[in-house]
Amino acid sequence: MSGKIYLRPVGVIWGDVAAAAIAEGAALPLAGGPAAFLGAQLIEGVPGRTARRQLSARDIAASAEPQIRATLDRLTAPRPPIAGLALNRPLLMGIVNVTPDSFSDGGDFAEAGSAEAQARRLAAEGADIIDIGGESTRPGAAPVDAAEELARILPVLAGLRGLPTPISIDTRKAALMTAAVAGGAAIINDVSALTYDPGALAAAARSGVPIVLMHALGDPRTMQDQPAYADVLLEVYDYLAARIEACEAAGIPRRLLIADPGIGFGKTLEHNLALMAGIALFHGLGVPVLLGASRKRFIGAISGVTDPKRRSHGSVAAALAAAAEAVQVLRVHDVAATREALDVWRASVQGRWQPR
Ligand code: HH2
Numbered sequence: 041m042s043g044k045i046y047l048r049p050v051g052v053i054w055g056d057v058a059a060a061a062i063a064e065g066a067a068l069p070l071a072g073g074p075a076a077f078l079g080a081q082l083i084e085g086v087p088g089r090t091a092r093r094q095l096s097a098r099d100i101a102a103s104a105e106p107q108i109r110a111t112l113d114r115l116t117a118p119r120p121p122i123a124g125l126a127l128n129r130p131l132l133m134g135i136v137n138v139t140p141d142s143f144s145d146g147g148d149f150a151e152a153g154s155a156e157a158q159a160r161r162l163a164a165e166g167a168d169i170i171d172i173g174g175e176s177t178r179p180g181a182a183p184v185d186a187a188e189e190l191a192r193i194l195p196v197l198a199g200l201r202g203l204p205t206p207i208s209i210d211t212r213k214a215a216l217m218t219a220a221v222a223g224g225a226a227i228i229n230d231v232s233a234l235t236y237d238p239g240a241l242a243a244a245a246r247s248g249v250p251i252v253l254m255h256a257l258g259d260p261r262t263m264q265d266q267p268a269y270a271d272v273l274l275e276v277y278d279y280l281a282a283r284i285e286a287c288e289a290a291g292i293p294r295r296l297l298i299a300d301p302g303i304g305f306g307k308t309l310e311h312n313l314a315l316m317a318g319i320a321l322f323h324g325l326g327v328p329v330l331l332g333a334s335r336k337r338f339i340g341a342i343s344g345v346t347d348p349k350r351r352s353h354g355s356v357a358a359a360l361a362a363a364a365e366a367v368q369v370l371r372v373h374d375v376a377a378t379r380e381a382l383d384v385w386r387a388s389v390q391g392r393w394q395p396r
Contacts (some may be wrong), residue, residue: 043085045107045114046274049101051078051321052365054389061097068097071323072118074390080115082108087278088270114326119264119368120295122250123206123226125168127328129396130363130382133371134159134167135334138192143178144335144348144373152195159196163205166379167225170203171371172196172220173210177231177256177305179264179337186215197223198211208252214239221247231256231305233283241290242336252330253283254296257306267306273318274302282326299368300330304337312338316358320365330373333358356381365390 049070053061058076061067067076079096095103100112119127131170138155141146149155159170174192176186184192189211200207201224208227209220214237217228233253234240244251257267269275272327280299287297289310299322301315312333322329333339339354352374359370359378363385372378387393 043089044278045105045110045111046083046277046321047080047095047111047324048083048273048318049077049080049115049323050094052076052320053078055391058320065101067116068101068112069116070320070366071127071194071328072116072367074190077115077320080213083274085132087274089124090271090274095329111226111324115303115324117326119328122296122298122328122369123169125206127368129386130359130367131168131369132166132375132382133171133369134162134165134375134379135168135371135373136162136170137176138172138174139176139184141178141181141392142176144175146176150192152192152199155196156199159200159205159207160203162375163203165376167205167375169206169208169369170200171208171210171229171326173229174216174224175211177212177260179260179304181260183260186213189213189216190219194219194223197225200224202312210239211264212236214243217243219246221249225249227252230254232237233280234287235283235285241286241292244287245291248296250296251287251292252300253280253287254300254332255279255302255305260305263306267308267311272307272311273321274312284325286325292311294327297327298330299327300332300371303333309338309341311394312336316361319362323366328368329366330360330369330371331358331367334370334372334374336394352377360385 052075062076067078070077084091125376136155136159137145140150149158175187206226208229209225212230212232229252231254233244303312335348335351339351343354345351356377
């Protein structure tokens with residue numbers, strides 16, 4: 041079978057055993073560590089027509105095949121800090137939707153004052169980043185015009201000036217990116233991976249800040265109308281790899297990019313679970329990975345909890361599953377609960393605890 045190759049790391053381990061296995065050559069550092077992986081599934085072919093076999097860390101390290109070597113370099117390389125934040129423990133991005141209609145917290149923080157208070161609360165609870173959005177992108181949502189989105193966001197950014205926690209701006213619009221970065225935002229988060237607004241790539245490049253590139257199939261209005269993939273994991277990976285290339289071609293260095301498979305954006309329950317289970321594949325993109333599973337529909341489908349605001353237990357479980365696969369940034373609503381769970385998880389798998 042010829043075609044592309046993909047390496048999906050398996051057997052992610054932590055703590056002293058990870059360091060010892062790396063030293064012996066029995067495991068490889070994942071994204072620079074502290075996690076290590078014991079091997080990988082080698083996937084060869086094209087989405088929908090692939091052959092798969094298991095390789096050990098030693099097989100991979102000994103391979104002379106150029107695609108394997110290049111993917112291995114990207115899988116193992118340390119990730120530079122983003123917005124001054126080191127990536128040696130999972131970071132929490134706390135969500136503040138300054139919108140009347142978000143699926144998850146619809147209207148709770150639509151006023152600048154309540155949005156600002158929520159941002160400060162999430163920072164105090166342990167958020168490393170605060171993600172502020174002025175347009176809902178839930179399934180079926182209608183677009184908001186730039187003037188309205190600016191009017192929602194700018195007062196909140198002004199109120200948060202001086203907050204030491206970096207702020208990311210969740211927008212698809214070039215004008216918003218430029219104004220928000222001028223207003224103090226330190227990260228751009230675009231659910232369209234800089235494809236919605238023809239000016240977004242240039243605006244993001246000019247901003248000089250880190251950028252989250254998320255995969256979505258189609259527009260929020262139509263994305264849940266029977267989304268279909270031959271192989272969701274590989275297609276989302278290929279899309280993100282192409283967007284990283286487009287960013288590099290536009291002058292944005294790879295060290296400023298973060299990749300996100302876009303849970304719930306043009307995906308069925310089965311697609312979301314394939315992405316959750318295969319999330320470690322995305323380390324092969326050579327950039328930090330971000331996951332936004334919090335309160336989403338797939339969690340409701342599994343747990344039977346219909347009210348998104350009551351999905352915190354399932355959301356915490358999804359965050360822990362991703363952290364175990366060395367996902368670097370977790371976008372969540374319930375910061376306090378996720379922080380507590382992550383700290384206990386991390387101390388348990390590492391066999392030691394160093395308070396931050
Ligand atoms: N999900 C939502 C919005 N922005 N950004 C990234 N990078 N990843 C995500 O998964 C993601 C995102 C949707 O969730 P939410 O903000 O809670 O709702 P809404 O779009 O209705 O405001």
